Amino acid sequence: MDLIIKSMPFLLTGAAQTLKITLIAVTLGCILGLFGGMGRLSKNRFIRGLATCYVDFVRGTPLLVQLFIIYYGMPQVIQGVKGILEVSFALGPFSSTSHIPPFVAAVTACSLNSGAYVSEIFRSGIQSIEKGQREAALSLGMTSKQAMRHIILPQAVRRIIPPLGNEFIAMLKDTSLLICIGYAELTRQGQLIISSTFRPFEIWFAVALLYLIMTLTISRLVDVTERRLGVNGTHQS
Amino acid sequence: MALIKVRNLEKSFGKLDVLRGIDLDVDEGEKLVIIGPSGSGKSTLLRCLNLLEEPTGGSIEFAGVMLTDRETNLPQIREEIGMVFQSFNLFPHKNVTENISMAPLIVKNYDRSKAQDIALGLLKKVGLSDKADNYPAELSGGQQQRVAIARALAMQPRVMLFDEPTSALDPEMVGEVLEVMKELAEEGMTMAVVTHEMKFAQEIGDRLIFMDEGLIVEEGTPQQIFTEPSNARTRSFLTRVMQ
Ligand SMILES: Nc1ncnc2c1ncn2[C@@H]1O[C@H](COP(=O)(O)OP(=O)(O)OP(=O)(O)O)[C@@H](O)[C@H]1O
Ligand SMILES: [Mg+2]
Numbered sequence: 001m002d003l004i005i006k007s008m009p010f011l012l013t014g015a016a017q018t019l020k021i022t023l024i025a026v027t028l029g030c031i032l033g034l035f036g037g038m039g040r041l042s043k044n045r046f047i048r049g050l051a052t053c054y055v056d057f058v059r060g061t062p063l064l065v066q067l068f069i070i071y072y073g074m075p076q077v078i079q080g081v082k083g084i085l086e087v088s089f090a091l092g093p094f095s096s097t098s099h100i101p102p103f104v105a106a107v108t109a110c111s112l113n114s115g116a117y118v119s120e121i122f123r124s125g126i127q128s129i130e131k132g133q134r135e136a137a138l139s140l141g142m143t144s145k146q147a148m149r150h151i152i153l154p155q156a157v158r159r160i161i162p163p164l165g166n167e168f169i170a171m172l173k174d175t176s177l178l179i180c181i182g183y184a185e186l187t188r189q190g191q192l193i194i195s196s197t198f199r200p201f202e203i204w205f206a207v208a209l210l211y212l213i214m215t216l217t218i219s220r221l222v223d224v225t226e227r228r229l230g231v232n233g234t235h236q237s
Numbered sequence: 238m239a240l241i242k243v244r245n246l247e248k249s250f251g252k253l254d255v256l257r258g259i260d261l262d263v264d265e266g267e268k269l270v271i272i273g274p275s276g277s278g279k280s281t282l283l284r285c286l287n288l289l290e291e292p293t294g295g296s297i298e299f300a301g302v303m304l305t306d307r308e309t310n311l312p313q314i315r316e317e318i319g320m321v322f323q324s325f326n327l328f329p330h331k332n333v334t335e336n337i338s339m340a341p342l343i344v345k346n347y348d349r350s351k352a353q354d355i356a357l358g359l360l361k362k363v364g365l366s367d368k369a370d371n372y373p374a375e376l377s378g379g380q381q382q383r384v385a386i387a388r389a390l391a392m393q394p395r396v397m398l399f400d401e402p403t404s405a406l407d408p409e410m411v412g413e414v415l416e417v418m419k420e421l422a423e424e425g426m427t428m429a430v431v432t433h434e435m436k437f438a439q440e441i442g443d444r445l446i447f448m449d450e451g452l453i454v455e456e457g458t459p460q461q462i463f464t465e466p467s468n469a470r471t472r473s474f475l476t477r478v479m480q
Contacts, residue, residue, distance in 0.1 A: 137328075139389070141340060142343060143312045
């Protein structure tokens with residue numbers, strides 16, 4: 001017990017990092033997801049294809065591999081591009097390292113990952129709005145864009161909140177994979193303490209508890225938000 | 238001069254030919270009633286008139302503008318063509334006043350107070366001034382449909398299309414909606430109404446068309462068609478719905 005209390009400050013800094021990455025990733029993921037979701041429903045075949053490729057690739061491959069592609073793979077690409085710029089265009093010289101900071105890699109990978117899942121949430125949310133809503137809007141002289149913005153999205157957002165909450169929780173747990181690039185989130189901090197104290201049971205249990213507290217808090221917040229909007233939600237016929 | 242001119246209109250969904258060559262004129266101020274059995278293409282015809290459904294053949298002219306031309310600015314045309322749906326399709330996330338004032342605000346760029354005035358005026362007209370702040374789900378079907386009519390009128394359309402506006406209503410609510418429509422007819426609004434309310438059709442209809450299998454089978458005044466239908470299919474349809 002003593003050990004757990006002593007390790008708490010260290011674990012809490014990890015938990016803070018976990019929350020920070022999750023918040024940034026899901027926020028950026030929502031922006032990406034709005035475009036991704038609309039892209040999946042676009043009439044333009046090229047845009048639709050692009051959005052589908054993105055969503056399929058991300059959802060069909062492990063987050064860990066996506067993380068590795070960005071953290072280990074991208075420096076190689078950047079190096080190559082630098083080389084071309086220096087040799088062919090006499091630009092530079094550039095700094096010799098192309099190392100991507102773990103924070104940048106973490107945010108990039110998690111946001112791109114979240115964006116794909118949120119795209120699907122937005123797509124199904126938009127599609128769940130009855131066809132008659134769009135038709136009524138169009139019949140009043142609204143453009144497709146106006147109908148989307150004023151009629152369809154505001155209704156879709158209400159239905160999207162619960163699955164968005166689930167995505168938030170899933171992302172929060174998935175950030176534990178960032179241990180693999182040495183990012184100092186909660187799991188990584190736990191591992192570090194164990195390597196000096198050799199008390200895996202207590203520490204992993206404490207780590208689990210901290211995750212649980214965070215996920216439970218989030219699902220409560222989602223419930224409250226849902227109920228708040230639900231005041232209008234009861235007006236859904 | 239005809240406000241709407243439909244020529245050889247065709248519409249198919251895949252292999253299914255739903256409209257198979259419709260010719261139709263609707264004059265300014267005319268009340269056209271469309272009847273026919275289920276699946277005959279009445280809704281599809283109406284939905285083609287404001288291009289909610291894209292015709293696969295023929296042409297539609299509205300106030301001198303070819304709707305079926307690619308370059309036609311559809312939203313602008315639709316402002317002038319009001320539509321009332323069988324299932325109301327009110328915006329559930331907006332209250333009654335907002336439902337009505339929304340399109341004037343967004344589409345016509347009216348300022349808030351002007352749009353609000355229009356909405357309140359129309360609510361009075363349809364007898365729902367006391368429901369201004371309610372949400373659609375708090376209204377009965379008849380009240381919702383009256384709001385839907387007010388919503389369409391807020392754009393000051395030159396014609397109103399009604400697709401079975403009372404079919405989704407409990408019988409005791411049909412009257413209040415028909416009453417509003419009658420008033421509108423008396424004010425001289427151009428109307429095209431798909432309905433199964435034969436008495437109402439007779440009262441307001443200047444002209445009635447009977448559709449079957451994607452064609453206009455018979456056309457005349459309601460009086461003519463109800464008393465001496467010339468077509469066998471019209472006769473059998475009428476005996477079925479009149480009993
Ligand atoms: N979007 C669509 N896709 C495929 N088929 C359709 C579509 N809309 C209508 N149809 C078909 O077209 C035919 C005519 O439909 P329509 O709704 O115009 O008939 P209606 O005369 O209005 O019938 P009702 O009295 O039942 O409303 C029907 O067979 C219907 O199944
Ligand atoms: Mg119909």
